[in-house]
Structure formats: C-alpha cells, structure tokens
Amino acid sequence: MSAETSAVPCKVVPASRIAKKYTEEIKAQTAKMDHKLTLVGLLANGDPAAKMYASWTGKTANSLGFDYKLIEVPQKDLLEEEIYKANDSADVDGIIVYFPVFGDRQDQYLQQCVSIDKDVEGLNFKYVSNMYHNIRFLDQEHTKKSILPCTPLAVVKVLEYLGVYNTLLDYGNRLYGKTVTIVNRSEIVGRPLAALLANDGATVYSADINDIQIYERGDGLRLRQHHVTDCTKTLEQCAKGSDIIITGVPSKQYKFPTEYIKRGAVCINFSSEKNFDDEAVRKVASMYVPMIGKVTIAMLLRNLLRLRENRSE
Amino acid sequence: MSAETSAVPCKVVPASRIAKKYTEEIKAQTAKMDHKLTLVGLLANGDPAAKMYASWTGKTANSLGFDYKLIEVPQKDLLEEEIYKANDSADVDGIIVYFPVFGDRQDQYLQQCVSIDKDVEGLNFKYVSNMYHNIRFLDQEHTKKSILPCTPLAVVKVLEYLGVYNTLLDYGNRLYGKTVTIVNRSEIVGRPLAALLANDGATVYSADINDIQIYERGDGLRLRQHHVTDCTKTLEQCAKGSDIIITGVPSKQYKFPTEYIKRGAVCINFSSEKNFDDEAVRKVASMYVPMIGKVTIAMLLRNLLRLRENRSE
Structure with missing residues (x-):
C-alpha cells in the first residue's frame, strides 16, 4: 500500500444539507396552522441580484407553507411609506426589505421603520442590542424570545x-x-x-x-x-x-x-x-x-x- | 446585571460517566453468552498500588459478567512460566500482567510472552505494529479486528x-x-x-x-x-x-x-x-x-x- 492518500480529506458541505433540518421543522409547524402567514418583500433598488434573491425567498416561503407577496417600489423615496403600510396591515405577518436601497445610513434608518413585531430579519435595534448584551428574551418572564439577525x-x-x-x-x-x-x-x-x-x-x-x-x-x-x-x-x-x-x-x-x-x-x-x-x-x-x-x-x-x-x- | 460571571465555565467530567456507555454495552453482551469468559490477572511486583488496581479490575470484571482470577506470583522469575500456563489453559480467555515487574526491557519481553489470542491489553507486537501503520484488521478479509492498547x-x-x-x-x-x-x-x-x-x-x-x-x-x-x-x-x-x-x-x-x-x-x-x-x-x-x-x-x-x-x- 502507498503511504500517500489520493483523495483530499476536506468535506464540502452544501447549504441545502444544513438547511434541511430547519425547513422540515418549519414545514411541520406551518402544516399545523389554520391559516398561512404572509411575508411581504419590499424591493426598491432595481438591482437584478436583489430581484433574484427576492424571487428565491418567495419560492422557498411558498414551498414551506407561507404566502409571499413581493411589492416592487418604483421610487426609493416611496419605500418608507410602503413599510408603514405593511406595518399597519393586519394581512402582513412579516416584512423583509431588500437592501441596499440608498447604500448609506439611510438604509439603517429604514430598517428601524419596520415594526419590531414583523421584523423577520432581526435587525430592529432592540433585537440587535439584546444580542450584543447576550439577552435572549424580550420580557422578564422569559416567554418571548428575542429575534436574532438571520445571516x-x-x-x-x-x-x-x-x-x-x-x-x-x-x-x-x-x-x-x-x-x-x-x-x-x-x-x-x-x-x-x-x-x-x-x-x-x-x-x-x-x-x-x-x-x-x-x-x-x-x-x-x-x-x-x-x-x-x-x-x-x-x-x-x-x-x-x-x-x-x-x-x-x-x-x-x-x-x-x-x-x-x-x-x-x-x-x-x-x-x-x-x-x-x-x-x-x-x-x-x-x-x-x-x-x-x-x-x-x-x-x-x-x-x-x-x-x-x-x-x- | 453584573458583567462578570461567578461560576467557572469548565466542565469536569468523571471517568465513570464516560465509561458508562461501554460498561452497559459489555454487560449486554456478556448477558447473552452461555458461559462466562475468564480473565486472569498476574501480579508479581508486590506493589500495593498495583494490588489496588488488580482488585479494582477484578471487581469491575465480576460486576460486568466475567470471571476474574488473580494469581499472585511470589517471585518475579516465576512470572514467565505462569504466563505460559495461562496461555495454554483452555479455562483462560484473557490475560493481564500488572507492570512494572522488572521495570526495564524485560517487562517488554514478558508482555510479548502473552498469547496474541489472550492479550486484552493490546500490547502484542502485532497489535502495536498494526496500530502504528493504521491497519485496523488482522486478516485480509477484514473479519478480525486488531486489538488496540487499552489506555x-x-x-x-x-x-x-x-x-x-x-x-x-x-x-x-x-x-x-x-x-x-x-x-x-x-x-x-x-x-x-x-x-x-x-x-x-x-x-x-x-x-x-x-x-x-x-x-x-x-x-x-x-x-x-x-x-x-x-x-x-x-x-x-x-x-x-x-x-x-x-x-x-x-x-x-x-x-x-x-x-x-x-x-x-x-x-x-x-x-x-x-x-x-x-x-x-x-x-x-x-x-x-x-x-x-x-x-x-x-x-x-x-x-x-x-x-x-x-x-x-
């Protein structure tokens, strides 16, 4: 036998394999719900890559038992208003904004416009601050888990x-x-x-x-x-x-x-x-x-x- | 809340907790056997610590469904003969020699006297050499696993x-x-x-x-x-x-x-x-x-x- 191995021992692990456990858990949970939750995507940057990502989010959300609605905002300046509409709508359960929009600090401001109750990305200041301070719950009674930034x-x-x-x-x-x-x-x-x-x-x-x-x-x-x-x-x-x-x-x-x-x-x-x-x-x-x-x-x-x-x- | 934790985060893990899985597997296996396997311990050094260890091996072996027999050899020079006796005895399935005996190279020699078929410590040259060369089986057909040194x-x-x-x-x-x-x-x-x-x-x-x-x-x-x-x-x-x-x-x-x-x-x-x-x-x-x-x-x-x-x- 030769003393050298030919195969490279590195394991290349695709994200799909890692995601599987979670997508299955999610599917099992949505199957038990009496109505579908609605996720709204707000796209205001006209960037083709962001559009791809948006359509990909949509496909995955639909396949896992959610309703996904993409709202394309024709002007950047109208985005803030659209966020508030989605915040106030009883038909919307979660909001994702596709950044970058302005590509500067205004994006951070816009992110904070999203209602803390609908912020699926976990970028609300309260969530981020809890994370930095290692606080895992929103309330003293530890019944509401603090959301973590998704990436x-x-x-x-x-x-x-x-x-x-x-x-x-x-x-x-x-x-x-x-x-x-x-x-x-x-x-x-x-x-x-x-x-x-x-x-x-x-x-x-x-x-x-x-x-x-x-x-x-x-x-x-x-x-x-x-x-x-x-x-x-x-x-x-x-x-x-x-x-x-x-x-x-x-x-x-x-x-x-x-x-x-x-x-x-x-x-x-x-x-x-x-x-x-x-x-x-x-x-x-x-x-x-x-x-x-x-x-x-x-x-x-x-x-x-x-x-x-x-x-x- | 204070920024400092008082508890030391180190996990101290007792050997008993780690051994449990294996002792249970062993017990399950011995329970299925039609007769008990016999382990012989050969003690020739008169060292109180070795005697302790020998009695501890005995207790564990007995509690897990084996027969344990301790043979105290009154003179170091008689040990080799006792090893050969145990090798030849159909009543003995495994042999452990409590080292050090001479405390020098003679101990290595004595270890090689133990039959490869009864060497529970896995110190036979063949076993050790297989281990160094990363060879996991004794035969080409991969039916007999090479024994590994127990520590x-x-x-x-x-x-x-x-x-x-x-x-x-x-x-x-x-x-x-x-x-x-x-x-x-x-x-x-x-x-x-x-x-x-x-x-x-x-x-x-x-x-x-x-x-x-x-x-x-x-x-x-x-x-x-x-x-x-x-x-x-x-x-x-x-x-x-x-x-x-x-x-x-x-x-x-x-x-x-x-x-x-x-x-x-x-x-x-x-x-x-x-x-x-x-x-x-x-x-x-x-x-x-x-x-x-x-x-x-x-x-x-x-x-x-x-x-x-x-x-x-």
Missing part, C-alpha cells in the same frame, strides 16, 4: 451542524476554546456575528478593511458578555491561529489567501461571491461551506414563526 | 465523549484540524497514543523528558499514516498552540504548568497521579478529565470480548 444566526446554525459547537459544554459556552477569524464587520452581519460567537465563548478576530478587533469574554469566560479590544496582529497571524475562518466580502475579486489558513481549519463563506478559491481551500481545510444563502432564508422563515409565537403570548 | 484506546474514547472527534468528517480523519500535546512517550501509552491521534488526523506534540516530537499525516493529511519529525519549539510554545493537553507523568510532584494551557483547551490526565492542579486548571480549560482509569478497564474488558469474537471466526 449571523445562519452562520451559527452552520457551525452547529459542523460540530464546532460542543454540546457537552453549557449552553452559552459552547465555543469555549475556539478561535475564529471573520473577514467583514458590517452592522448587519460581521459585527453581530462576532458578538454572537464571542458571547458563546469563542475568541473572535473581526477584520475589516481598516483594522482587526478582538471580541472575547476574557480569561475563563469571566465576562457575561463579550468585550472588544484592538488587535495588533496581522490578518495572517490571526488566521493562522484560527480554527474557523468566515468570509463575507461582497466583491468578485476578493479571495481569502489560502496560505493563511491553518491545516484542518473550517472555512465558511457568507458572501454571495465566493471568497475562497474553491480548489485550493479544499487542500487545507477540514470542512468548507461555500455558500450559506439557503440556511439564511430558513432562519428568516423561522424568525417569522417565532414572531407569530411572541404575538400569541 | 491509548481509553483516551480516544474520552476524546470522542468530549466531542473532540468530529463525526461529520470521514472515519480516520476526525481529528483533522486539532492540535494535541501529550506529556509522556512511554511505549505502552504515550507513543502509541500519539500515533493513534495522528493517524486520525491530529497534529500531535509528543513530549518526554528529553525532547519533543511531532506526529502528523502531513499537509492535507497527505500520508496514509503518521510520520514523526523533531520539534524545535518549547513545551510552552507547543502547549499554548494546543486544543488538547494530555498528561501521563507517573510522579506525585509533577504538575503541568497551568500558564501553558490555552484558554478553553481540553485537559486530560491518564497518570494515576494528578498531573494538573485541580483548582487552577478549571479556571482556564473548557473541559477537564482528572482520571481515566475506569474507561481503561472498560476498554480492557471490551478487548476481551473482541478477542473472543476473533477466535470464533
């Missing part, structure tokens, strides 16, 4: 599927001992994701184009929630010491340098562009998830069900 | 229980991406353990009093079995980069320096002496297994059942 939540579910969360550890500490590098620090994914993983016990290097920050709960998980400090290491040093590399750079050109990846690391990309070199990453990673969109949509619909539960309490 | 095997089972083995990866690659430091390179535990873990995909720093070696299967697990190279790093550097620290130093005085342990690492001690400072290690490790003796005995009895299966093919 960061999808990454968490991907990590759970991959066995990175250790279920033997206490809930909330299950990433203790894991080091993660995240390339993206956007307000809707990168920063909340870093906070979520650090709150679960990980040491997270959060990198954006300007600098790198460390999110962590201190020695021995001393802190209840993460704190953030500046990192003096380079991306290469951070990545080489990381068990998990997560990328979300919205650029066709960007590729994470394969030579920065530690042998046997777990690589996950949440950008709609492939941030890893598909061929090269397989030679060094132990597990690789090239795209997570299907898990994100499952989380969005799961949030819709959860919002419904919160209302019925 | 290294117990450590593997501990790591499986702790969720360190990732079951999503292919069998044989499940430690890919994990770095392990082992302090002990004895022929009966440390070296086979390093080989086993490296064969399963880990990068292993194997430290003894003289030097440190690296056991690994190369970039991308290129090799079918591990190779060994010298390590130029210090124990501190190795340990600080390790997800798992395993100690087996047979000394009351020895304590692994807590400051070498990476935050959130997994710590396991297989020595009968506690090699970690119980209090301190809990402040930095995510999981800690202070002793593994009960798992080792379970593996020994499991090997006895496996030897029986191999004979009946």
